[in-house]
Amino acid sequence: MKILPMLLLLCPALVSATEFCPDARPTDAWGVSYQLSGDKQGTLLLLRQQAQTAFYNPQNQIAEWWRFDNPKHPQFSRVFGEAKRRIDYYAGDLRTLGVRVSQAEIESFTSEHLRQVLTKVPQSSCTTAEAYEGEYQQVHYQLLWSTTLGLPLVLETEVGGKVSRWQAQQLLTNDTVKQQLQQWQRYQRTDFADVGDNDQDPFLAKMINQGFVEHSEHAAYDSHGHPLGNHGH
């Protein structure tokens, strides 16, 4: 009984997200622009075209690009727009890095499991969305889930007092998404397995020295509630 007033207090924050409330899912290529606020700032673009999903940070021009043409062999690329370079990861590479991949989790930005462990709460402004809230593995979540897009309209996390909020802003057009993916297709590519043999390549040497697969840019979560992209020791 005590929890009800608290949920009601949370509702205004979720309701404000319903300014963007798509009632139909676009076909072919499409995307969603998210505004990041709180502990992480900036813009994040989610791009979708058939079995492809990409998370693109236009500020640093870095993208994480997944392809599930063969679901048993998900292919992942980390794209570096400024250098016009791409690092391709094959299934074996992902396994060596301890990255376990779920197509559904990648495509929906967050895991179905997360929605199952959170509590569904009422919200009214967007009739094609469901609101969730709760604590999971020391992270407090607020989630507004678009049932038409199969994506969060709002995802807010709080860990140790640090709040990060992803809020959907607008849909991206077919042409925008296709052009972006085609551009990345033309970039010079290197297999992740070959990076270590190429320390004389200035770009790859920088990657070797700095590392480039450790931290997820998009903060999608796996079925255990861990950010995707973390290596699994």
Added chain:
Amino acid sequence: MKLKAIVLAMMTLSALTLAGCGSDGEKGATGATGATGADGSNGQDGTDGRDYTAANEWFMAGQDAVTKASGNSISDSAGKAKNIILFVGDGMGISTLTAARIYQGQQQGKSGEENRLSFETFPYSGLVKTYSANQQTPDSAPTMTAIVTGVKTKDGIISVSDAAVRDQCSTSTGHEVMTALELAEIAGMSTGIISTARLTHATPAATYAHSVERNWEADSDMPQAALDAGCKDIASQLIDFPYGDGPEVAMGGGRTYFMPNTETDPEYGRAGRRNDGRDLTTEWTSKYSDGAYVWNRAQFMSVDTNSVKHLLGLFENSHMQYEADRVNGDGAGEPSLAEMTSRALDMLKQNDSGYFLMVEGGRIDHAHHAGNAARALEDTVALSDAVRVAIEKADKDTLILVTADHSHVFTIAGYPVRGNPILGLVRGVDASGAAATTYSTDSNGMPYTTLGYANGPGFGFGSAAVNTDSNRPDLNLYAVTDVDYRQEATVPLGSETHAGEDVAVYAKGPGAQLVTGSVEQNMLFHVMNYAANLVGRAEAAQN
């Protein structure tokens, strides 16, 4: 009586050691005769315990090994080897061999340390210096060039001498160096190239291609200036191979490097990498009327090795799967390294003029770069299995060499009790020498694994919260023996690096006695050339 024998052996050793202390190149003066020693008392079997040599398994095994080795007085003449099989474990340093030996033994339910990889039974072995013409720690391009051409070159360069400059096409002209595989083809021998990496990767490429840049695997990888200057991409050089009747066997990964960008990969649906429109897989079957092209295990198993004389197998669009993932991790199915070796030998043995076969375990290197020891060890064991097939199938007139191109910064450390899981946390021994009841710990009280890397992506495990208290993760919380576990690294790098120390070489068959001591890597070509008289046979075939 046997105790006296041991003393005698120790005195002999001592004398040899002292002799070695003389000034370089000079024999030291004979010393004064020592006093006559007292005769030791004779031990009584089973009574006073001093006659332990008859019962001690270590003593007996060592004695037996020396007895067998003392029979080795082979001095093969040049050209005595009809065939050559060269195995290369990419990145298979000595620590990798030791760990893989223990890993395989423990997989068989044994302690592990006593196990021997197939090639560790070979009668001859030595150490190989791997530095390249311009780097202390090399990459696979100059090291494999040294092994198959007899000359060292610069890093990144494939079967072109060090007179050339990496990535500068014009500098290659006139500096291409003949490879053992090319000589074998000219001599009328059959030849084969097998790798679990891309066939266009540096190690297999060095057997058939010449390039001042190892990354020029397809034409789309090359700068326009290099194409205009007439340099050829590596994949096309396999198909356009100009010597003899071309390689009889070429199997590995790298399918998209042979496909035009207008075609999509049959397994993944992605476009090929060739901009020149050439489909090198169809060119293979067009060029060789008795040829076949396969891209999955079912096709591979159905090849009739009696009728197919030129077999191209490309089982992945890039590198083949790791052995640990091969069976369950690949939808289309891939043959193992042992299966490829077996079928290749079935084909190559049909030539009465002999054969040259190179087999690479190409993914040991990649797993190490990723800091993932389990997969590196699995692939090393897979190479050992392939060598075992060769031992069984090759005739006695075959020289078999097993070596590595370079090492990795991979360590086996701590003082684990014998039989401790090689991938596990270190559990030492107690004061009585028996297994300790708890794990060994560092100065922070944290456990650590036996295997680790001097550098690489395993540093600190990223942003894991457990890293903050001790500057090391609490490995009690991790499944350290899991195949996906990534070992800790001392220096943080996105990719673990090669190492510069010597690697091992093992030899069996005619000419194997030449493999001994510490040698330069390019000497291995000369061993093969001496044993099989490659140059002589090639010259004779041209007359």
